[in-house]
Structures are given as structure tokens and as C-alpha cells.
Amino acid sequence: MDEISFGTDGWRATLDTFTAPRVRMVGQAVATHLEEEGLAGPVGVCYDARESSPGFAEELARVLCANGFDVVMPERDRPTPLLSWNIVERELAGGLMLTASHNPPEYNGVKFIPSDGAPALPEITGSIEANLAEPEPLPEEEWGSVRRVDFVTPHADQALDLVGEDVDLTVAYDAIHGSGRGVTDSLLKRAGVDVIRLRCEDDPTFGGVSPEPTEENLAELIERVTEGEAELGVANDGDADRIAVVTPERGLLNTNLLYAALYDYLLETDSGAAVRTVSTTFLVDRIAEAHGERAIEVPVGFKWVADAMVAEDALMGGEESGGFSIRGHVPEKDGVLTALLAAAAHDEDPLDDRVDRLLAEHGEIHQGRVSVDCPDEEKARTLDALSESIPEAVAGERVEDVNTADGFKLLLESGAWLLVRPSGTEPKLRVYAEAEEEGRVEALLDAGSELVREVR
Template sequence: MDAISFGTDGWRATLDVFTSGRVRSVAQATADYLASEGHTGETVAVGYDARETSAGFAEDAADVLAANGFDVLLPERDCPTPLVAHAIVERDLAGALVITASHNPPEYNGVKFIPEDGAPALPAVTEAIEANLREPVEGARQGEVREADLVTPHAEHCRDLIDADLSGLTVVYDAMHGSGRGVTDALLEAAGAEVIRERCERDPEFGGTPPEPDEANLQGLALAVDEHDADFGVANDGDADRVAVVTPERGVLDGNRFYALAYDYLLEADTGPAVRTVSTTFLVDRLADAHDCGVVETPVGFKWVADAMGEHDALFGGEESGGYTMRGHVREKDGVLMALLAAAAASERDLDDRLDAIADEFGDIHQDKVSVDCPDDRKSAVLDELEDRLPDEVAGVPVERVNDTDGFKILLEDGSWLLVRPSGTEPKMRVYAEGDSPERVEALLSAGRDLVEPLV
């Protein structure tokens, strides 16, 4: 049981640790938690991604839940995590377990719990599940286990939410061999787009590349956009809750620029605050200010974004790592819906033109991050020591104020900033910086590294 720990987004581990027995224990703890919340005898979904072991682990979880008297809903095949979250709300389920390691390499797997509201579980919930860990109830299934189509209801909801005619639009879609294949591309095609498919065959090894939609792993998509003279390209990670967009001029967009593009597009027809993490660009704030809308800043982690979206009725929410959702949808990041949103924006105006207009009006932004190795048991001490050594200036610019929402975000008088926070998934400290040029960002990151390294 000591090997099981719910981090930023569930429990993930390599397959020597992530075993059938431990998955069954997590399922039992979930059953106990749901029973304590008054959900005994209700229906729970169990989703799973395209990894070799995921379907088997999903069966393990379903067996234990059914032995505890819960009915269980399984998808017809591996499917994106956001489709499971949507099914919870659409079908009024008690919650769901999803077997996925998201963008991690194939030697990993993972499990996450999504509560009845379809939003990521907050720490109070995951801590309660961890506290319930025990040997599972074994025996005959007391509940019914059945399969259901989770794709069609989600697609219909997406089309209702974003009613776009994509006729004449050419999109290259890269599933990275993950669960978005046959889902995201089908949604775009149903809306009228011509879709050119890349890596849309199931491959549990992901072609030898982790299904992480970052610049290094999407060069083939960028080449395909150029080769096919496409309007843009779009990719999902392994379980399709994240999105990345490629434009003809800019190549792979970082998550900050996609956030700005998406929020700006939604503001053309609607209004409302934006929710962003502490590591996400201030460009969002400039857009919001121009439309008399507020911005809510949260710690890193989509669970905090989702919580704030519910509290503030936000129009859009997300984080620079590629996870976003919007008003009217479940409060879980959804890379399938975001692909449709990007296509809707592109159908009305070229994405590069949109980004040029945003830069012309609000200025350009540059952001990057580095990591400093730090044992988990040193992270708190590093932050404590850093608090006593916070500088009066960074890279030659005076400090205006310090935000301690998540670690320390040092805001400078020229509008740039430096953020130091502990990683929630690795033994590292993260150092982020934003400025008006790549050179400025590089100087800030160097200064940030010099701050942190002596403390580790």
C-alpha cells in the first residue's frame, strides 16, 4: 500500500510497481469512499487508455467495484479521459476510475478518480481514498458490468457547444497513437473539415516516442502541415485530455499562445473571467482587461483551475501545459473539444493572423522553464530558505512584489516574472520565466537557477 500515492493527477508508476493487486486495492478504496458518500449501488464508469495493460487493469477495477455492489460502465474501447468525465455528468454517475498514464512512456500506467461532478478530484477526496487503501473484496459480481458508447454523446455535446461549419478547412490530426484516434479526427470531419491523419493507428508503444505533444515530438506534424498546405495541425496526448496546435508560420504553439488565442476567440461572442495557473502567461490578463473581465490565478494543477471555474463561472480556464476547458462543458481538461475550438477559430480567420493581431495589440510574450534536481524531502526546506533570501532585483530589474500562491512568483517592474515552485510529479524544483524577448527569459532563468541551486 505504501507504493500507492495520488499526486497531481492520480497515481502513476512503472509496471513493476503498478500491478493488478494494487489497482484492485485502489478500486476497493474507491468503493469504500463512494459508499461513505452515499453512492452505494449506483453506477461507476471505468475508462482506460490505449496502453497494452490498460484494458486488463480496467477489468480488475470493474471486478472489485461490482463485487462491492456497484454497477460499472465500460467504454466500447480505449477512449479519451474527457469522454469519461462527460459521461459522469451526462449519465448522472457516482464517479469514475480512469486507467491512464497520460503522456508518460509505455512502461508506465496510472489510475485517477473523477468525482460525480466530472471535475478532477481535490486533495480532500484523494486523501480519503488513500486512507481507505486495503485488500479488496473478492467474490462474485453483485453489480452489472456493461459496455456503452461514450463517443457519440460527447461528440454531440461538443457540436452543440461549438456550432461551427468547417467546410473548406484542412486539418492535420496527430493522435500520437493514443486514445484520440477515431474520436478527435471524427469530430472535426463531422463538422465539415478535411482531415489528414498522422499516427492514428493504435500502438501501445507509441511508435517509440512518449505521447507527449511538445515541440520535440511534433516535428512530423509540422512537416505534414507544410506538405499538405493545411490550415493548421492539432495533436492530443495519450489520453487526449491535452491539446497542441501547429500553425504554418509559427510551428508548434506553446500552451500560453494557444490559451490567448482560444480566450480571444471566445471573447468575440461572449464574456467572462479567465482562470489560469500561476505559471501561465500574463497575456491572458491583458486580454481580460481589454474586455473588462477578471482573471483568477490558481496553483499549478488542473484541479485548482476546475475548482475556480465553478466558483467564478469562468468563460475559459487552463494552464500552459496544454489542458483547457470552457464554460458549458465539464470542468475537466478536454483536448478533443479544444481541437474543435481551434478549428472553429481557424474557419473564421487564419490562426497566424489571429496571433499577429493579439501580438500587435497586447505585445508579444516569451516564456520558458528549466528544472533543478531536488529530492522530494528537500523541497519544503528549499522553499523555506528561499523565502528568507528573496532578492530585491532579478537580472538587473527591481522586484515589484512576490506572489506565494504556489512557490514564489517574483514580479518585476518591467512586467516580466520569475517563478520557483516544487514539481508535483518529479524530484525537481521548477523555474519558470516570462519576458518580452527570448534573451530576457534566458537571463531570468539563469538568475532563477542561481537562486535555487545553492539551496538544494
């Protein structure tokens, strides 16, 4: 039980720790939580493409059924955002997703998604952790049943209604053998896109790489687009809740610039605020201000983005790690929907051209991130020490303000910023910086890393 901890996005661990008995305890905790909340079910259970995921999903389904809940499952591995949408569409009590997202095959994970389809907030995950226990089955005649259903079509229908069809493009799609295969590419195809499929075969080892859409992992996709075989490239991570986009001129498009471009595209026909995390670019703020809108800053973690999107009826929410959602959809990051949105935006006006215009109008932005090793048990002490030694200047520039919503964000007089915050998944502190010159970003990252080392 001590090994189970719901962090930024559920509980993840290597398979020597992520075991069937512990997964069953999570299932029992969710059943108890739902009973305490007066939610009678049914409950969705979904899973990613890892070899271990179907078995763990069946363990969860059995525990939920033994507690009297009916269970709804897809016919095969499916993306996390499809579970979120089906929870809302089918009026489920909630759902459990078996996934370790972008982590390598030797990991797995599980997260609970409440009935609104949004990421669970701390009070919910805290309740689940408090209820961890061995399964307590009801008499067999009171057990629920399992039903396999189509998770893909309801989600695709809504995505097409929300974003539109008749997208006249050739798009290369790289699933990295994850759960987006047969889902993101099929949605694009339904919208009229000519799709070139890469790594869309079933392979629970992800071809020997982590299913993370980084530049290193997307070499073929980038080549297909920059050499002219496709007009746009799209990739998802392992459970397809995040996205990477490749353009002809820029190659792998910085996700901050992608957010800016998509928000700008949406503002052509709609209005509303943008929600972004503390580590996401101020360029979004400048675009919002130019349209008479505002940007809302929240801590890192899509649960905070989702919470603010609902509270503020925001047009778009996102984070620099490639997770986005829009008004009218579930408040959960969705790399499948965003793939269609990116294709529609590019079809109307090439993303490279739109980004060029935005940077010319609002100023250049460059951003970087580095990590500094810091054991989990040392993070709080290190941040406390840092709070007592905030400098008056960083890399020769005066600190004008300090934002403590998530770690420490030092706002500098030029509009640049430096952020130090704890990783929610690794024994590290993250150091981020943004400035108008790339060389300035490097100087700020060096200064931020040195600040952390001085108090360690």
C-alpha cells in the same frame, strides 16, 4: 500500500510498482469512499491505449462490482475527457481512469473523477488514500454488473452543440497512437473538416516514443502544415486531455499564445473571466482587462482551474501545459473539444493573424521553463530556504511583489516574472520565466536556477 500516492493528477508509476494487487486496493478504496459519501453508483471505468490498461481496468471493474456497484465501460480505450463527460451525462457516482497520460509505455496510472466530472480535490484523494485496503467482496448475489456503452457519441454531440459545425478547413491530426485516434479526428470530420490522419493506428508502444505532443515528437505534423498540405495541425497526448496546435507561420504554436487566441475568439460572442495557473501567461490578463473581464490565478493543476471555473462561472480555463476547458462543458481539460474549438477559431480568422494582432495590441510575450534536480524529500526544505532569501532584485530588475500561491512567483517592475515551484510528478523544481524579450527570459531562468542552487 506505501507505494500508492495520489499526486497532482492521480497515481502514476512504472509497471514494477503499478501492479494488479495495488490497483485492486485503489478500487476498494474508491468503493469505500463512495459508500461513505452515500453514492450508490453506477461507476465509470475507462482506460487509455497502453497494453496493460484494459487488464487493469477489468481488475477495477471486478472490485467495484464485488462491492455492489454497477460499472459502465467503453467498448475500447477512450480519452479521459470522454469519461468526465459521460460521468455527468449518465449521472454516474464517479469514474476511474487508467492512464499514464504522456508517460512512456512502461508506466501506467489511475485517477478518480468525481460525479461532477471535475478533477478530484485533495479532500477526495485524501479519503481514497486513507481507505486503501485489500478488496472486501460482498456475497456474490449482491454483486453489480458491467455494461459496455458508447462514450464517444454523447461527448461529440455536446461538443458540436457548444462549439458549432460547418468548419471549412483541412486539418492534419496526429494521435501519436493514443486514445484520441478515432475520436478527435471523427469529431473534426463531423464538423465538416477535411482530416489528414497521422499515427491513428492502434500501437500500445506509441511508435517507440512517449505520447507527448512536443516539437520533437511532431516533426511530420509540423511539416504537413508549414509546407501547405494542411491549414492547421492538431495533436493530443496519450489520453487526449491536452492539445498541441500547429500553424502555417509559427509551426508548433506556444500554448500560452493558443490560450490567448482561443479566449479572445470566445470573447467575440460571449463574456466571462479566464482562469489560468501561476505558470500561464499574463497576456491572458491583458486580453481580459481589455474586454472588461478579469483573469483569476490559481496554483498549477487543473483541479484548481476547474474549481475556480465553477466558482466564478468563468468563460475559459487553462494552463500552459496545453489543458483547456470552456463554460458549458465539464470542468476538466479536454483536448478533443479544444481541437474543434481551435479549428473553428482558425476557420473564422487564422490563428497566426489573431496572435499577431494580440501581440501588437498587448505587447510581446516570451516564456521559458527549465528544471533543477531536487529529490522529493528535499523540496519542502529547499522552498523554505528560498522563502528566507528572496532577493530584492533578479537579473538586475527590482522585485515588486511575491506570490506564494504555488511556490514563489517574483513579480518584477517591468511586468516580467520568475516562478519557482515543485514538480508534482518528478524529483525536480521547475523554474519558469516570462518577459517581453526572449533574451530576458534566458537571463531570468539562469538567475532563478542559481537561486535554487544556492539554497540546495
